Amino acid sequence: MKCPHCNAEVEERNFCSNCSKPLKPKWYQKNSPLTIFILFAAFAFLAICVYFSVLMGL
Numbered sequence: 607m608k609c610p611h612c613n614a615e616v617e618e619r620n621f622c623s624n625c626s627k628p629l630k631p632k633w634y635q636k637n638s639p640l641t642i643f644i645l646f647a648a649f650a651f652l653a654i655c656v657y658f659s660v661l662m663g664l
């Protein structure tokens with residue numbers, strides 16, 4: 607993998623072997639794009655549900 611700090615090609619471990627900075631991926635890098643899409647879709651669905659419940663309530 608590529609180190610985000612020094613851009614060196616390093617082995618996948620907790621710390622970069624080149625600059626010794628942590629290589630822990632961020633939550634959105636850890637998750638696949640599909641997971642993020644599902645999360646986003648679920649959030650959109652929830653927002654639509656709230657929107658319609660407010661609309662019906664009025």
Ligand SMILES: [Zn+2]
Nearest residue numbers: 609612622625
């Ligand atoms: Zn590095």
